[in-house]
Amino acid sequence: AHGRRKKLMVTAYTDGLDLAYIRTLAISAALPKALARNEFHLVYQPKIAINAGSCTGVEALLRWQSEELGWIGPDEFIPVAEQSGLIHEITAWVCTQAIEQVATWHQQGHKLKVSVNFSANDLLHDTVLTTFEEQLKVHHLDPTYFVLEVTEGAVVENPELTSQRLKSLREKGFGVSIDDYGTGYSSLLQLRDLQATELKIDRSFVMKLEHNVADQTIVRSSIQMAHQLGLHVVAEGVETERAAGLLSDWGCDELQGYFYSKPLEPHYFMQWYLQHQAQVKENS
Numbered sequence: 684a685h686g687r688r689k690k691l692m693v694t695a696y697t698d699g700l701d702l703a704y705i706r707t708l709a710i711s712a713a714l715p716k717a718l719a720r721n722e723f724h725l726v727y728q729p730k731i732a733i734n735a736g737s738c739t740g741v742e743a744l745l746r747w748q749s750e751e752l753g754w755i756g757p758d759e760f761i762p763v764a765e766q767s768g769l770i771h772e773i774t775a776w777v778c779t780q781a782i783e784q785v786a787t788w789h790q791q792g793h794k795l796k797v798s799v800n801f802s803a804n805d806l807l808h809d810t811v812l813t814t815f816e817e818q819l820k821v822h823h824l825d826p827t828y829f830v831l832e833v834t835e836g837a838v839v840e841n842p843e844l845t846s847q848r849l850k851s852l853r854e855k856g857f858g859v860s861i862d863d864y865g866t867g868y869s870s871l872l873q874l875r876d877l878q879a880t881e882l883k884i885d886r887s888f889v890m891k892l893e894h895n896v897a898d899q900t901i902v903r904s905s906i907q908m909a910h911q912l913g914l915h916v917v918a919e920g921v922e923t924e925r926a927a928g929l930l931s932d933w934g935c936d937e938l939q940g941y942f943y944s945k946p947l948e949p950h951y952f953m954q955w956y957l958q959h960q961a962q963v964k965e966n967s
């Protein structure tokens with residue numbers, strides 16, 4: 684009986700592995716069709732400037748509604764796209780979409796900035812950046828309205844070439860943000876050499892801020908350090924008024940999170956934005 688139970692456990696374990704593997708295979712098979720079938724769209728999450736409380740920018744976040752697999756989150760499909768190399772085409776699409784959206788908002792008189800997420804190797808891939816800059820020219824938009832978010836991990840993989848690319852982007856006026864700060868292992872030295880303009884503190888430190896003294900110390904000293912390096916600081920994952928209050932007290936420049944708004948479809952974002960800005964004006 685003992686031997687039999689052991690065998691059952693082994694079977695259950697390998698079944699689990701198979702399921703994860705089959706899921707990845709299914710995603711890899713569906714992903715190449717997603718662009719052509721128009722299955723992607725962007726949602727936008729507001730970023731709030733602490734001084735005036737107004738919304739000055741948004742982060743563009745990718746959504747995928749697959750015909751075969753239904754709704755799949757970016758945390759699941761982005762790694763698969765990175766593995767297959769399809770990510771570059773996807774990032775180019777995201778940039779083009781975000782630029783079109785910003786152009787529309789600017790035409791309507793709303794001078795919003797947009798942050799776009801870049802994967803590690805996107806910066807080492809010429810066509811992504813070329814597409815980005817071409818689209819900006821098409822729409823007569825200034826690079827200063829765009830922030831590229833890269834993770835610390837991207838930076839650790841190929842520090843020299845990455846910081847070279849980031850430097851040239853920065854010289855053109857693009858913002859460069861270190862996303863998910865605190866989850867990677869970059870040294871202070873690397874951060875200094877990165878040519879970033881912004882540090883984005885990972886939501887894992889922000890979400891439990893009011894209950895966790897260690898997180899408070901980490902976040903507070905990260906803000907101080909970033910400011911001393913001349914970086915703008917953003918906190919993501921702000922879910923409560925208390926967290927927003929602490930972050931403002933510590934001088935964090937911008938806040939992003941469910942406390943203000945979830946990522947929204949363009950139409951709903953505009954509704955939220957107009958209402959929010961009216962409120963800010965009323966309170967000032």
Ligand code: C2E
Pocket residue numbers: 728743744745756757758761774777800801802832862863886890919920921922939940941942946
């Ligand atoms: P990220 O760039 O760090 O984006 C922030 C994530 O935190 C988003 O998840 C957002 O919906 C979520 N979030 C924002 N505020 C809160 C909050 O108050 N509480 C909680 N619990 N979560 C909050 P999302 O949209 O699922 O994206 C996950 C990750 O997928 C992103 O993390 C980014 O790394 C990646 N991603 C999303 N869109 C793209 C894209 O267009 N290109 C690339 N390369 N990666 C993308």
Ligand code: MG
Pocket residue numbers: 742800832862
């Ligand atoms: Mg991001």
Ligand code: MG
Pocket residue numbers: 862863883885886919
């Ligand atoms: Mg992040």
Ligand code: MG
Pocket residue numbers: 863
């Ligand atoms: Mg993230």
